[in-house]
Amino acid sequence: MAAIRLTQVNKIYRSRGHAVHAVKDLDLTVEDGEFVAILGPSGCGKTSTLRMIVGLEDITGGDIFFDGQRVNDLDPQARNVAMAFETYALYPNFTIEENLSFPLEVRGVPAAERRKKVHDLAALLRIEDILGQKPAALSGGQQQRVSLGRALIRDPAVFILDEVMSHIDAHLKFQMLFELKRIHRELGKTMIYVTHDQVEALALADRVAVMSNATLQQVGTRNQLYHEPVNVFVADFIGEPPTNFFPAELDPAGDQPVLRAKNAALTFSVAAERGQRLAASGQRDFVVGLRPQNLRLDGTEVGEPPPGGTLTAEVAINEYVGERTVLTLVADGHRFRAQAHAETTLGRGEQVRLRYASSDVMVFDAKTEALVA
């Protein structure tokens, strides 16, 4: 078991005169036994970060500590990390049993003990019946479990999982997520999970580190990322369907300041105290973010609506997705989405009123894109 600390870690790739700064000044701490996900779009530097933690990649600048010990110059084995790969990377000429026992074989564990450990683990992963087969004969999900198993078998300090769910069919993925969560709970090991899929990251991890453009944007729990995203990027990346954004101006007139969407009659009310703060900042240009889940069809909410406001819009598209309906709406030239009950049958052209709570309105600085209030 180990706590991991990255301080001012940098990675620069050089090839033929080009230098690509893949990771910039990254600071990240993962507590002992914690499950942390590194989330970001492709090319954001998350895989480079992970490879530096494992020891597959040199560190250009900065330090990585495992339990306070600097590991920059240690190879993966000495760091005692285990890793599951996106492409599974199973040994094709080994049976599943041999694949699982190879890390033990390398460490000189006697055959009888290897056998026992493999069978115990196979039971945990529910792959006992395929131990005699070769990887090529297995489905993607089974290969995935074997590759997890190979990482789990040798009791390492840290588990690193690289996009391990990306090749699994949607209807199996959910089950695999639970499986992984269960394994984490039973073993209590430090785990780092890299993915581009926010659903996976938010479902699995205790904390999520969001990266973009080689830089760490925010580290936080699901609730923090969801309710207090530090900037437009995080607000946009976290949440499904994507967050609605409206470029807006502060209208300080009156004692209740409101934000008015550019070139439109749409207004967003915020709590008075928050409005005062916005007015006091001296800024006028903002970006308002409002999640589709927080825009409710008027009259469908349970109980007394919290203080907020309403928007009137016309339905452009009604997307029924089984458990819910996603409405794409148009109001005054602005297009945005709202989430509604599965039973909603509103069609194209119908007028709707949507209610939102003031506390759900996120306000960002138009220039820096950082969260202001």
Place this chain on the structure above:
Amino acid sequence: MARLQIEGLCKGWDFPVIDRLDLTVEEGEFFIVVGPSGIGKTTLLRLIAGLESADAGRITIGGQDITTLPPYKRPVAMTFESYALYPHLSVFENIASPLRARRLDKAAIRKAVTDVAKLLRIETLLDRRPGEISGGQKQRTALGRTLVAEPQVFLLDEPISHLDAKIRHELRLQFHSLEELRRVATLYVTHDYAEALSLGDRIGVMGHGGLVQIGTARDVFMRPRSLFVAQHLGQPAINAVAARLTGEGAALQAHAGNTSFGFPVVAAHAAVLARGDCGQVTVGIRPQHVRVLHNGEDAPGHHVIDAHVEIYEALGANGVLVADAGGVNLTALTSLERDFAHRQPVRLALQTDSVFYFHADSGDNLLL
């Protein structure tokens, strides 16, 4: 008049990938085939495109039999899962390639390509190579290449499955609003049920050998013909509980063996179920029909069960709770705001009028 008609299509004799498949896609219809990977969805498209030859059956487009025509003579255009753009050609040339093959004159090609590029909002990328654009842009280029061909049938193979969530939503909108796509028959293949439900005028759920059910989004989701269909639409997957029906008439009860899990069957269902002799069934309960009650909340018209929390996770727009209800694990959908601790006692309200009953062996929906 260009409807796509497929009759008795077969591929493979010993282990048929497609076994006597019948399907009609009307002109202007957006038809989606959804199913797990490896079930033969792509094969179906390839058969229609002429990339593979049918072992039996007939494919007609607008009344013309195309079963034995070579691909280039068929009035179809297909996008590939891997986009299959020509890496050495610019976006412009990629889009223009079907027109070049038809030896159109230069001006006409330029006009057609720029029109399509504008429509797909990639007009600024025309000079770039596929290696220099993002996945979503590649997908639009591939789509442009099929649009420009002005075919009578569009075949789209997993066009947006491999893109980021945000771009996926964006392109989904585009599919909704592209008039060009809505004018002809389109056959769209995906493994993502949300995509299928959201986009399809009609949806065909593919199982082994062919389409298990065809219907509108609400049809296939609310009235699945079999357990297979119910299990492949919806995330998290439907709760499937092996149960025994006991009692008579209005007092009919469903009970899971060796557990204390059970609930009364609503009268409407009981009337239908009583007609068959189905003691052993598989009960299907969608997670959204299991509501986690707040403290002291009542749920009239629901069957309330005491349970305790096994797992609680956020999954996209919802929270997912797996609870042990008297020995049966039930998955429930909650709103994201709520939080639950492991082993915490909860009360679940089953919306018993939305429960499905499937035949224990065949998996057929007994209520249909």
Place this chain on the structure above:
Amino acid sequence: MSVADMPNAEIPGAEMPDWFVHKKPRANLIVARWVPAALVGLPVLVLFAIVVYPTVWMFYHSFQDTNMMRLFQGNWSFVGWDNFGAVLSSGRFGDSVVHLMQYLLFGCVLQVILGTILALTLYEIVRQEWLRVILLIVLVLPMMLPPSIVGVLWKFMLTPSNGAVNQALLNLGLVDKHVEWFNAGVSLWAIIIADVWNWTALPLLIVYSGRVSLPPAVYEAARVDGAKGWLVMRRITLPMLKEVIAIAFIVRFMDAFKFVDLVYVMTSGGPAQTSELPAYIAFQRGIREFAIGEAAAYAIIIFAISAVLITLFLKYLKKVLKAQGIA
């Protein structure tokens, strides 16, 4: 009962709709009808002229007492299996098969082993890309020389009195007198040495390209698992390259059966036929001595043996590939 379950004979045509019958695609041509016919026909004609006809001719004459005189006079006659009998009962053929075994074992096998070692050393040890390329080119050079040149080159190098090889061996003190490279019993070794020098690059290239295409993620997995050096080589690299190495061997193996050139240039099978290989005898008997019937019998025997062995090889290969899900 579904259609798939039905035995074909039981499908009654009359009861099936007319489209429910496998239809052959009609020809839909964008060129004149004669073009495809010509495109297929011409190669077939050429193939017939240079492959089928000579092969049939050879089979025919292996059962005739054809020699040059009779060939020109056109009066050869059927002798049944006599030619085959003559070949199989002659000690010359038996000896040549023993030589062939020797050549396969010490020539081909050595080439594959050496090639594999060189390829993997090059890939694993040499880190600089440019150096690797240069070394590859240098190692492949011998293969680019025509065998006649290689033969002459090594004939000079192995000249007993003042050849470079003997000089080097003497200077290094490995031998105390000149090795008579072209004496009976040694000359075959001379040929094998030259051949190894000539052809080691082929297995090297095959194995090297095989190694390059192995998935890097598997090696990263091994690194994380803690496996290093020889263990990775023995448990991961070599097993994954098994088929590639087998293919390299098959290629050399097939060449062995038609191996004539170096023998002809370096020793002409001598002295006293001690370095003859089956193909060389066939060449010698047919082209030099015009015993065409007997040469044909030689050729057919060689063909039969190699066909059987190579079929077995390919069967094995297919099985292995199938087990790994590749084919």
